[in-house]
Amino acid sequence: MYKNEPIFLQPTLHERIWGGQKLKTDYGYPIPSDHTGEAWVISAHPHGPSIIANGELKGKTLLDAWNEHGELFNKKAGEDEEYPLLVKILDANDDLSVQVHPNDDFARSVEGVPYGKTECWYILSAEENAELVLGHHAKTRKEFEKMVDAGEWDKLLRRVNVKTGDFVYVPSGTIHAIGKGIVILETQQSSDITYRVYDYDRTDANGNKRELHLERSKQVTNVPHIDAKVEQTVETFGDLTEKKLVEEQYFTVYHWNLNGKTKRNCHHDFLQVSVVEGKAVLTIGDKTFELKKGMHFILPNSINEYELKGQAEFIVSHV
Template identity: 65%
Template sequence: MYSEPIFLQPVFQEKIWGGNKLKTVYHYDIPSEQTGEAWVISAHPNGPSVIENGPLKGQTLAEAWESHGELFNKSADNNEAYPLLIKILDANDDLSVQVHPDDAFAREVEGVPYGKTECWYVLDANPDSELILGHHAETKQDLEQMMADGEWDELLRRVKVEPGDFIYVPSGTIHAIGAGIVILETQQSSDTTYRVYDYDRTDADGNQRELHLEKAAAVTNVPHRIPELNQEEAVSGDLTMTKLVENEYFGVSQWVLNGRVEQTMEADFLQVSVIKGDAVLAVDGKRFEIKKGTHFILPHGIEKYELSGEAEFVVSWV
């Protein structure tokens, strides 16, 4: 039985809106000063994480999912791709306004296994930072007309955010992260994006990025509705756990540790991102130092584990 956490190397994605906070704040060795994303727990073919420790060191998470399904309590007849993807995004500039399809549309139109429902935990935000979440159109016809006419100020719904905020973004929700915001994103393992508006930006050759207005209009939820989140807090030892969201795709909690706690594994496996402080993780007599910017999986088969220190985590499960 596998008796230690699976630590993962982040995979970096350069973006025209990216910056350098992944280096200055998280001390990652980023490829450039326009690094927008760190895919920190990923089995997606566009950026699979590599395992850093243990018997599977050097394998990708995708390879482990395929050849060692027991680590995730995966049934032998489960041919689905690894279901989740965790990222840190550094928005030095505004991201494009976009929308993602649901599973049915993604499979039928794009031939990929998953659509994209996601959620964001705001790690950092400049004063008065805002993002786009939803729209003001009442009908599909209104939506398509306002998009065609470029009435973006009237169409798009803007929301101010600050560190510690949590944003839930179901598939079909028009959205965009604004400049000056750093988020940890938990999402279905999908890279399918329909770009709605990109502020008429051009690249070094004067070309604008492609828009996908027809597909975007087809998948956008109209009218926009704000989902109700039943967020619950629980305390175990010196650990306070706040469940942020739980749906058919994933559950996400924020954990705050001030001292020591022993936990029993209840999920098939846990994905853990350390977002503040440092701590020691003890599993089966082995101790592992973890700190801000560390990401790991507690695989199936670990029955109990201990955390000690002063730290905050975002934890997710299937």
């Protein structure tokens, strides 16, 4: 099963109050409305598992594959852990709410779910002067809580300008928000816990404000905010330039720039691959697969060697 084949995945699409149409115009996805904010492109999360598009498991979900065919991911026999990672593309046609996510310990003890949420963003596109919220200016927890209670958001929130190709690492406990005009590829722990801190007093179609989670936010926010340091390295493999964006406890993420041909060996339990620009051909044994922007796949544990040929950019990750 999938011995010489990648597992291609179809995204699950989610409408959001801040979403737009770029998931259709830029990536060709069949969006459900003009306010589509998220494509869960590599997901085994029960809130939106990706559908397998090829092979013996075609039509099943990645969650099914993880539960029923753990050997594809080098999952140890008898292990009941959940699929560890989730990859999304987000189209911020408007500002996202300011939010924070808990760590594993808090998620398990308070929410009863296996994973907290550490995440990272590769900026696929950003309008001029686009910015996001990353962290806050409070020096002590008392000061932080006082500013939240008083709604002193302009004073509290730390804003950062970003451009296409930037990378942002967002550990759990970091106050953050993606700003208007930004499209990102997000690699994260497989978690859907979000504590909303501030939502610009927006209302939905029925005039209702979205729920805030201030008490939980106060409990899990890192104070003071300290920017996470990431060490990035660059290596070349044939005509492929690999930039390691982050390597830490939950995931390692790379940007690959292919300008010709490369042969690679797979040393990981499984490899998650997203084509974010261009076209390429993937060769495994005697099989070839056409790749283009907006495609996402997993190289399962059975694949040792593969070849890529073309002009393309990829975001790649593994545990």
